[in-house]
Amino acid sequence: MDVSKFLKKVTAEDFYHGQVVHKHAIPVRGARYGELTEPLPAELVRVLERDGIEKLYVHQVEAVSALRKGRDVVIVTSTASGKTLCYNIPVLERLAVDGESRALYLYPTKALAQDQLRVLKRYSGPDGLSFEAGTYDGDTPTSLRRKLRGEARILLTNPDMLHSGILPNHSKWAGFFSRLNFVVVDEIHTYRGIFGSHVANAMMRLQRICEHYGSRPVFAASSATIANPGEHAGKLLGRKMKVIKRDGAPRGRKQFLFWNPPTIDVGDMERRSSNIEAADLVTRLVLDDVQTIAFVRARVVSEVITRYTRDGLGERRARLRDTVYPYRGGYLPGERREIERKLFEGELKGVISTNALELGIDVGALQASIIVGYPGSIASAWQQAGRAGRGSEEALIIFIPYNTPLDQYLARNPDYFFGRNPENAIIDPGNPHILLGHIRAAAFELPLGAKEVEAMGEYAPAIAELLEEERELNYVKGRWYWRGRGYPSADVSLRNISPDIYTIIDEKEDNTVIGTIDGASAFQQVHPQAIYLHEAETYFVRDLDVDKKIAFVEKTNVDYYTQSITETQVKVDREEKSIDWRISRLAFGDVSVTDLTFMFRKIKFGSRDSIGYGKCDLPPQVLETQGLWIVPPAGVLALVRNWGRVPGEGLLGLSSVLREVVPLFVMCEPLDIGTTVNSRSTWGPAIYLYDKYPGGLGFSLKAYDLVEEIMQAALELITSCACKRGCPSCVGSPIPPFSQLDADVGGRGMIPDKEAALVILHHLLGMEPYTPLPSERKSGEEEIERPKGKPLPAELEVKLREGLRKKRGRS
Amino acid sequence: MIDRRRHNLRSDLEALKKKAEGVFEPRKHRSGAPPDGPRQPAAPGTGVGDEATGWDTPAGMKKPGRAPLHQPFVPGRRPPGTLDDLVTGEEVAAGGESFYRVLKEAELVWERTATFFPEYLEALSNPFTPGEGVLRPLRILTETVPEEICYLDIETTGLRMCPLFLVGLMYPSGGKLVIDQLMARDYTEEAAVLRFLGGVLTRFTVLVTFNGLTFDIPFIMDRIKYSGLELSLPAHHVDLLTVARRTIGDRTPNHRLQTLERFVLNRKRIGDVPGSEIPGVYHEFVRTGDAGDIAGVIHHNRLDLVSMLQLVTLFLSGRG
Known part of the structure; x- marks a missing residue:
């Protein structure tokens, strides 16, 4: 354009x-092409040419050459630079020359796998290459599954299916695994945090099974831009990865x-x-x-x-x-x-x-x-x-x-x-809570050797022993054997999202299903009387059946939509332990985080005017997890007030900083933890930090033990931030709250108070009292700085003013 | 820190177990001695029932002086001992692998073999029903030399994707009915059992199982694949469950083998190890080496085999 x-x-x-x-x-950047040292098989060249590909970019050549040599690679070139070809070429080449070889493609979603299957199908067919490929996921009919196990040369699936459907049934897949040459793991930047740590363990299990059947596939990973692609891919796949980032695409x-x-x-x-x-x-x-x-x-x-x-x-x-x-x-x-x-x-x-x-x-x-x-x-x-x-x-x-x-x-x-650099992707496959589930699953799949267990993480041997004591494993001749009941992989879900899916049904149209919505969002978007928008049409939600998980809607032409209001409360269920950390009280235990959608607003399209309110009568959604809370002494709050600032804003700022800092200490993603300020269960306002995972995953527990280091790091982060009054890198949280909500009609809020946070931190850490910058805010308002620039030379200014007067005179 | 972690992991584990129980059958409450506690000597008259036959039948198979005890199986209550003491089999070692084999004439473990085995042979050679209609699957038995018919029943540590540890075979040999049990004394011996099984099976033309179509055979083949072995099955397979379903219909509450024993063969097992307890018994045997309970499982396996043979006799002689 x-x-x-x-x-x-x-x-x-x-x-x-x-x-x-x-x-x-x-x-602009020109295309840079490369040449493969060994040419591709003629039939592959033909299908590629048919697809309009005659020359390969340098990164494609680099990836293909490395993969041919059996090097594991991670490709991090730009969107639409032809990353897919980087691995499709060596895979298809192998299929063409080796009639038995198999490849496994993993995608984070079913939709992506289907999309990529369409790409692959372009290469097969009567005048192309001949190979079977198929997607294997929850939607695959049973009859097709058997066929795919036996015949698919390229199997496209997702980590969840691999974890719960394929690995535990590996003997059915013996033929597939024994001939597996390539494993493609696409979009690895999505495998981060808790999810990524689970996926890394599933990949470890995959490699054990390959080894059992005598194969050692080459790994090809791809990622969108992140700060640490090589390190991340290495941790995720347990291999040393060659990073390919020299982008040859124009x-x-x-x-x-x-x-x-x-x-x-x-x-x-x-x-x-x-x-x-x-x-x-x-x-x-x-x-x-x-x-x-x-x-x-x-x-x-x-x-x-x-x-x-x-x-x-x-x-x-x-x-x-x-x-x-x-x-x-x-x-x-x-x-x-x-x-x-x-x-x-x-x-x-x-x-x-x-x-x-x-x-x-x-x-x-x-x-x-x-x-x-x-x-x-x-x-x-x-x-x-x-x-x-x-x-x-x-x-x-x-x-x-x-x-x-x-x-x-x-x-x-x-x-x-x-x-600013893009963010790091962080995973911690050795997190004992995550590892526990996968050690059980791995032992079920194949007996666990002592060396293998050692490689799984520092706590892995202790966890295996614990499972032995609990009569889930038996130790025989140097290996642990599963003896527990059931299918342990069924006990672990890789993703930390609610598995509830609500169906949205149009009653007026023969009860057709028009869409679905996850449990967490259902309460906020399809509560009774909500206006649900689908393909830009308005539907009135008549009823939400929480038991059957159905929202009944009917198409209604209205000129408004609705935005629900949800309140989040944290409460302490059981305090497990507490200490005096300097002058504050620090405690750890079970907490519940309750989301209650209690009302909604009707918003007129266009003008954004609120034209009415309604009540929601929905049960609260509760996350039972573990958390820590810090209760600062009352004196701190008074100190902040003396400076004419609001203590709550300082605490909120501090809690945002913690969400940035804590992940580095406990190895998780910012989205894996929650922070908030609440005074419901404590005598004064407390900063809460909790694991966003039912039952907890040890993040806040580890943070409890590291509170001194974490608080020092928080101070370091705020003081070293060049901003004046707070920014997304320090006290302002970069995570947009309530992703279901339209920010256009939400409350304005403000970036929490950096200066107040510093006053509080200095006091909590027993440092010299901090003297904040004078408060520049008018009450409730955020001052917007004027843009800076060069002052006008005096003569020019005069000329401009004259010109302006003339213009005005004309009109 | 470590203790805390362990504590937390234990609660994780509890949560996982609870979750598992929601999906699978609940763990039965066990009232026996704690797993690590000293083993209680079997109290007189408790638990074991009639070990020699395992039947409580009008046919009077019980040893004199021992009352039938309708008590549920309690793990760890049987007299302790080693495998050699309690089941008197022998180690088979070949190619660096070994397993345990218990090969016995059926008469030694089932006194009424003397009556039933000839009846069985008679039914095969001179069937009352020629093997038509619902009995058609049995026809192959009447057309095969009895020595080439093998009964098979396996014991495993779960329903799928887990080791098997006992393959019970029963076949006539040298004019006698023998029960040939191949046992893995721990998980590492499974491959040896499977390898040996492959050799034994080459002698037979027909395999007879109860529910082997959906369970025993696929299970064995799964383990064969898992262990990287190969095995060719006998040419024919008769699954008695399918025959029983068609011939018996709704005359019995269901078609489990033990139900058929009770309603068709008119006898009841006592003190038998329930199927759901078998995996746990085996895992404990692997851990401790005490064969007290596993001896019961070996016996259970024999009873299954023997009942299959009797069912065939009944079906073919027109009494089923």
């Missing part, structure tokens, strides 16, 4: 009020804009709706025939923006109305496939998606990508940005911040965004 032409046009329009606050150009110029919605009131506090800005931009891009994707944080927002966009298109060019679709989790698989196909084939001009399309589903490259609201991590933002750019064609990327403190911080500090 012609970016400058588009911008020229848009900025000349009435609706333009200086929204572009920052421009960042990503320069890239057109990309223009990255920060587009801040204009202020609309005198106090400059209110801004025009970011959702409407997004819709306006998508509308204009689609009218210009620019295929566009907009990424949003919440499902409801994808629907709202689609609606606005369709309305906008309807007014100008009605036939384009239905070329814009929402895309999100909760749609039926068929519906999603259909949208992907239409997008790929160019039938759709615009798609408003949640991060569901962030993963590598092949919808072809788009020309423009709009990021509506900071997605919570730098890595994620870049991945969304990467969806724009067709080969060497110019592309447009626009970030539209919400009017929330965090997003506005980014709008004011683009250098923060462009200067």
Whole structure:
């Protein structure tokens, strides 16, 4: 697309009020091709040429050569750089020359596996290569399963199925495992935190089984940009990985804009709706025939923006109305496939998606990508940005911040965004709580040798002994044998999400299922009287059957949607232990984190006006877990107050910092833990830190033992942060709260008080009292700094003023 | 720190076990001696029932002077001893592998073999029903030399994907009915059992099982694959469960072997080790080496084999 032409046009329009606050150009890069030392088999060359591939990029050559030599690789080149070919080529080559070889492809979702199967199918067929390939997951019919076990040369599945369906039944797969040459693990950046630690253990189990059947497959992994791809892949797969990052794919110029919605009131506090800005931009891009994707944080927002966009298109060019679709989790698989196909084939001009399309589903490259609201991590933002750019064609990327403190911080500090490295992916396969389940599963699959157990982590031998004492393992001639009951892999779920899936049924349409929603979101989005949005249409939720897990809806034409309000409470169920940590009390024990959706607001489309409230009568959702809490002495709070600051804000700031710091000490992802400030179970406000996992995984327990180091690190983080009054890297939490909610209509909030947090930390750590900067805030308001720049030379200023007077005089 | 961890892991484990129990059958309450405690000598008149035959039948198979005791099986209550003391088999060693084999003439473990075995042979050579209709699957038995018919029943540590430890075979040999049991004394001996089994089975044309179609045969083949071995099965397989289902229909509450024993063969096992307890008994034997309870399992396996033979006799002589 012609970016400058588009911008020229848009900025000349009435609706333009200086929204572009920052421009960042990503320069052109030419294609770099390479040559394989040994040519590919003729039939493979033929199918590749048929697909339009005649030359390989340098990274593809590097990956293919390494994989041919049996080196394990992780590929981290940009989106749409042809990562898939890096492993498909050596796999297909092997299939062509070795009639028995097998390959296993693992994808984080079923949809991705199906998508990639379609890619592979392009290479097979009458005038292509001949091989069987298939997806093996929960949806695979039993009759097909047996066939796939025997015949599939390439099996595409997900780690969950591998863990619970394939590994425990490995003898049925003996033929497959004994001939396994390649294991492809795609999108490994998604295997992080608790989930990643589980997947790493499943991969360990996979390799034991391969060894048992006498194979040693080569691993090919791919990842979106993260800070530590080699280390992460190495830990995940238990192999030393060669990192391939020299990207040979061509890239057109990309223009990255920060587009801040204009202020609309005198106090400059209110801004025009970011959702409407997004819709306006998508509308204009689609009218210009620019295929566009907009990424949003919440499902409801994808629907709202689609609606606005369709309305906008309807007014100008009605036939384009239905070329814009929402895309999100909760749609039926068929519906999603259909949208992907239409997008790929160019039938759709615009798609408003949640991060569901962030993963590598092949919808072809788009020309423009709009990021509506900071997605919570730098890595994620870049991945969304990467969806724009067709080969060497110019592309447009626009970030539209919400009017929330965090997003506005980014709008004011683009250098923060462009200067920051993507996040590390952290896993800890040796976490004893996670390991326990996998040692049981591994012993069930094959007896565990002493050496193997040693390699599983420092606590693994102790855990094996514990299981022996508990009569789940027997130790015979140097190996542990499973003797427990049942199927231990069934006791472990790799993912930390509620397995409940609610079905959404349209009663007026013969009870057709129109979509699904996970248990955690159901209460917030399909409570009775909610307006559920589906393909930008409004559905009224008549009833939510919590037992049967069904939401009954009917299509109703209304001009509003609903946003529920959920309150989170933490309470202490049992205190297990406590100590005096310096002048504070530090305790650890069982806590319950209760989410209660108690009311909802009706929001008018467009104006965002609240047009009414309603009550929700839903049971609370409780996470029973373990946590620690720190109760600062009353004196600290008084100290903060004396400075004219709010102690609660300082504590909140400190709790946000802890969520950043603690993962480094306890080896988890920030999303694996929760922090909050609450005074329900303690005499004064306490900072809580809990494991976001039923029963706990030892994160907060470890943090309890390391409190001194953690608090010192928190202080270090805040003081070394260059920001003045708090930013997403310190006291402002980068994790967007309530991903179900539309930030456009939420409360504004503020970045918690950095200075107050420092006053508190200094006192808690027994340091010199901290003197905060004078409070610059008016009550309840956040001051926005004026942009800085060079002062005008005096003469120029005079000239400008004169010119201005003349202009005014004319009008 | 470590203790704390262990404590927490134990509670994790409890949670996992609870979860498992939700899915699978609940762990039965065990009232016996604690697993590590000193083994209680068997109290007189408790637990074991009639060890010699295991039947409580009108046929009067009990040893005189011992009252039938309808007490449930209690682990660890049987007189302790080694395998050699209690089941008197022998170690078979070949190629660096070994296992335990108990090969006995059936008469030694089942006195009424003297009556039933000739009846069985008679039924085979001169069947009352020619093996038509529902009995058609049995026809192959009447067309095969009795020496080439082998009964098979396995004991395992679970329902699937776990080791088996006992393969019970029964076949006529040298004019006598013999029971040939191949046992893995620990998990490492399973492969030797399977290898040996492969050799033994080559002698037979027909395999007779009870539910072997869905359980014993696939289980064995799974373990063969697991152990990287090969095994060719006899040409024919008769699964008595399918025959029983068709011939007996709803005349019995279900078609489990022990139900058929009770309602069709008119006898009841006493002091037998229930199937659900067998994996636990075996694992304890592996851990401690005390063969008290496993001897009961070996006997249980024999009873299964013997009942199968009797069912065939009944079916073929038209009394089933």
